[in-house]
Amino acid sequence: MQDNQQEIFPIVDKTGKVIGSATRGECHSGSHLLHPVVHLHVFNSHGEVYLQKRPEWKDIQPGKWDTAVGGHIDYGETPEEALVREVREELGMTDFTPERVGLYVFDSQRESELVYVHRTVYDGPVRPSADELDGGRFWSLDEIRSAIGNGILTPNFESEFQRFFLTK
Numbered sequence: 001m002q003d004n005q006q007e008i009f010p011i012v013d014k015t016g017k018v019i020g021s022a023t024r025g026e027c028h029s030g031s032h033l034l035h036p037v038v039h040l041h042v043f044n045s046h047g048e049v050y051l052q053k054r055p056e057w058k059d060i061q062p063g064k065w066d067t068a069v070g071g072h073i074d075y076g077e078t079p080e081e082a083l084v085r086e087v088r089e090e091l092g093m094t095d096f097t098p099e100r101v102g103l104y105v106f107d108s109q110r111e112s113e114l115v116y117v118h119r120t121v122y123d124g125p126v127r128p129s130a131d132e133l134d135g136g137r138f139w140s141l142d143e144i145r146s147a148i149g150n151g152i153l154t155p156n157f158e159s160e161f162q163r164f165f166l167t168k
Contacts, residue, residue, distance in 0.1 A: 009035040010075045012114050014105060021075055028059055032112040034105065035072065038083040039160065040098060041119045042068040042091070042126070048138035049161075050126060052090065054154070055134045060110060061154040065147070067161075068136065079116040091136075092127030096120045101164050106156055115156075117164055141166070 011020040011033050020033075027035045042050040050068040054061055071086035073079055087093050098118040106113045128136045139147075145166070148158050 007072075008075050009033075009072055012036050014114065016079070016103070016114060016116075018075075024072075028111050030110055032107065034112045034114055036079065036082075036114045036116065037070060037072050038079055038086055038116045039067045039118065040069040040083060040087055041101075041117070041161070041165065042093075042096075043119065043121050044138055045121060045123050046138075048140055049144060049165075050091075050122075050136055050138050051144075051153075051157070052128060052136040053134040055132070061156070063134075064154045065139075065152055066154045066157050070156075073116075083116070083118060090129050090132050092129070093122065093124065095124060096122050104160075104163075106160070108155070115160065117160060119165075 007024040008021050009024060009027050010018045011022050012035065013019055014034070016036060022033050027033050051065045052068055054064050054066050056062045069087050069090050071082060071090070073082040083098055087096065098120050100116065100118050102117040104115055106115050126136065144161065147153050148162070
């Protein structure tokens, strides 16, 4: 399996306004075309955080632990619609209440993303997609702190989690 390099993504400005379109391949080629994504951090009532394991076939950060849900916003889709779709596809969750906690630009060597960051508290069943993920599990905050900087977690998750959740 591999990502569809011809998938069309919206290109946005830093406020999220759509200003064009490009393929996944173009967006992930180092072009730094700003494209929007949604992230959901899933906490349980014990304060643990669910992380997904990225499959080895992913074109970005294969095999690393990452935000519970992360996905591109499709062309013509709102961030809210994308979040509901991605959460259902990746974790099989349909009954959750998201809270938006931030919006920021993430830059790496390969891409630039406008990230809509959300969180939820959820104690129901989590069914990670066998097609999209290599599983997942809940992590304690101490486990996450210990893993930061050791090549276990994606750099995007590390910076985002520290920015929004470990500063408190």
